[in-house]
Amino acid sequence: MIRKIIHIDEEKCDGCGACVNACHEGAISLVNGKAKLMHEHYCDGLGDCLPACHTGAITFEEREAPAYDEAAVLAAKAARESRPHTGCPGAAMRQMRHEKPAVSEPGEMESQLTNWPVQIKLAPVSAPYFDGASLLVAADCSAFTYAAFHSRLLAGRVCLIGCPKLDGVDYAEKLTEIIRQNDIRSLTIVRMEVPCCGGLEMAAKNALQASGKFIPWQVVTVNIDGTLQQSR
Secondary structure, three states: OEEEEEEEOOOOOOOOOHHHHHOOOOOEEEEOOEEEEOOHHHOOOOOOOOOOOOOOOEEEEEEEOOOOOHHHHHHHHHHHHOOOOOOOHHHOOEEOOOOOOOOOOOOOOOOOOOEEOOEOOOOOOOOHHHOOOEEEEEEOOHHHHOOOHHHHHHOOOEEEEEOHHHHOOOOHHHHHHHHHHOOOOEEEEEEEOOHHHHHHHHHHHHHHHHHOOOOOEEEEEEOOOOOEEEEO
16 A cells, blocks of 8 residues: 655764654664664654654655554563663663762772764764763774773773774764764764774864864874874
8 A cells, every 4th residue: 555654864873772762663773783674564654753863864755565553562572571672772862970889899990982873874963961072083992902091091981882893884974963963062073093093083173173172182092002192
């Protein structure tokens, strides 16, 4: 039958997951960091997901699609509620405030991570934790290589991580929108000394320039042996 149904533009989707939560019928899921209409017969065509999408990736279209099946929606909902939540953590924004544990192991350090998700590809463009934030854009290897990453680099900052070589993408467009749409107070780029990390540094610099904002920034380079090269 020809009917009204949603269409998701994957080019515009930033994988924030807001539409997944807004769709009460469970028709949408995140697949490889992008929203996708997984069950056409779950979509009622009312568009509760449209206002939740801040990138404008979701629109209506009229096309051949199976009829809305309310019975199937209710059955799927009952099945979901009967089992533990196993959804991708990347679909939901979280802001953490840590309190020191009452009992800790000798030498144990408290995590300084305050935002989730941290992967650039999964991070929302706009989130409450970006307001007034000092933004840390870090190569994912740096946290494993530099022992004092949490205490000296992450503390007091909102963190986004990535690896341009493994992801095979240019993060500049995503970072540009994060800087442009939020009150970012400073930018710290943490990269490894290896050449491929230059892609992360260049993307962050290009994003800052493209945003049209003038905020303090610095680059910290971590050597493979776990020492810091310099800040500039």
